Amino acid sequence: MELTGAEIAIRCLQEEGVEYIFGYPGGAVLHIYDALFQQDRVKHILVRHEQAAVHAADGYARSSENVGVALVTSGPGSPCGDGDRHGVYGLDPLVIISAGAQLCHR
Numbered sequence: 001m002e003l004t005g006a007e008i009a010i011r012c013l014q015e016e017g018v019e020y021i022f023g024y025p026g027g028a029v030l031h032i033y034d035a036l037f038q039q040d041r042v043k044h045i046l047v048r049h050e051q052a053a054v055h056a057a058d059g060y061a062r063s064s065e066n067v068g069v070a071l072v073t074s075g076p077g078s079p080c081g082d083g084d085r086h087g088v089y090g091l092d093p094l095v096i097i098s099a100g101a102q103l104c105h106r
Contacts, residue, residue, distance in 0.1 A: 006035040009097065014041045018069050022047055022056040026073025028099035036071075044071075050098075058092055067093040074099050 003011070009032060013021065022045045025033050036044055047053045050072040057068030 004031065004035065006031040007038075010035045010039060010042065013069060014039070016067065018042050018067060020045055020060060021069045021071050022053040022060070023071035024048070024050050024053050024073060028074040029071060029097070032071060032097065032099070054094075054096060057096070058094055061092040061094055067095060069095045069097070071097045 019041075020043050021036065023029075023033075023036075024047050033044075036042060045056065047056055050070075053070040053072050057070040059068070060066070061068030
């Protein structure tokens, strides 16, 4: 059975025990959303914008001691918002999946 990159990404999250993913859908990540909604182990929580996804994932990580995962589309708020600084500097277990965005922190 051949898997797509999106299916592999979702399976990796499942294998790591991820329960929730906070996300904002858009054209650049629709393949990942298709794979996400074809399974029922990782639950999606819809947010209003990219920064909210990162803040929600960060809050979840802090309060649950589990990894927080954000899935955002490309655009002005992904993941360059100030919400990602917690994960970037190693303060919280945070994974940000964003398609087509340039890295802001080098």
